[in-house]
Amino acid sequence: MASTDNSQAALAQTIYEGLRDEITSGKLRPGEPLSRRRVARRYGTSFIPVIEALVRLEGAGLVESEARQSARVRRITVETIREDYALREAYETQAIRLASEHATASEIRELYRLAEGVDACVSAGGTQNPTDPGSLLHWQFHRQIARTSGCGALVRSLERIELLRRLQANWYFAPGLCDPPRYHSLLVDAIDRRRPDEADAVMRAHVRKGLEKELLAYRLRENGEPQASAPAVKP
16 A cells, blocks of 8 residues: 555656646646646556646646636736735845845855856846746856745745746746846845845845836737847846
């Protein structure tokens, strides 16, 4: 019995990871139905691990339950974008406040290294699409701030929000938008000055600028306008 349970759990994990990666990479579209029967057939299993995987994906915010026990990839709307950024703002401002209180000299040096890399990628236009190396570096930078806070719960919360950001960025991004010089290094400057209130304010403005860009990209896409022609966002 125990071996059967372990096998079901392993299958559920495999299905969860497979669907998660397909959703966040853009292979599965927002709103696309997820048939339990087709998923079970694809993985050669019963409904039980499929249901478990879908429940976990719903908990991660990547899947929505539908009537008659069906599910679909989470749809993207102005409301969902705003909700995700409200959470991101709460998590990231608290993370940077704690980081400004607890960061060691070596941790600050590492943050500067990551920030400078992100800023260089931004200048080259390589952080909008989630498949760009610069986009991954951007996530590493923000995750490192959370890790520097010393609060594991913040790291885990941001990891969940990052999955939702990747889902959105596959379909709504505006390569024409650009950030001012040292945009991410300014966050580390605030940490290095050891002023939690200042760090909070800088991060809050940073996240809200991100929301502004996401909403503009969404509207461009919904209106059928070329996303690459978006105007630059002023600092």
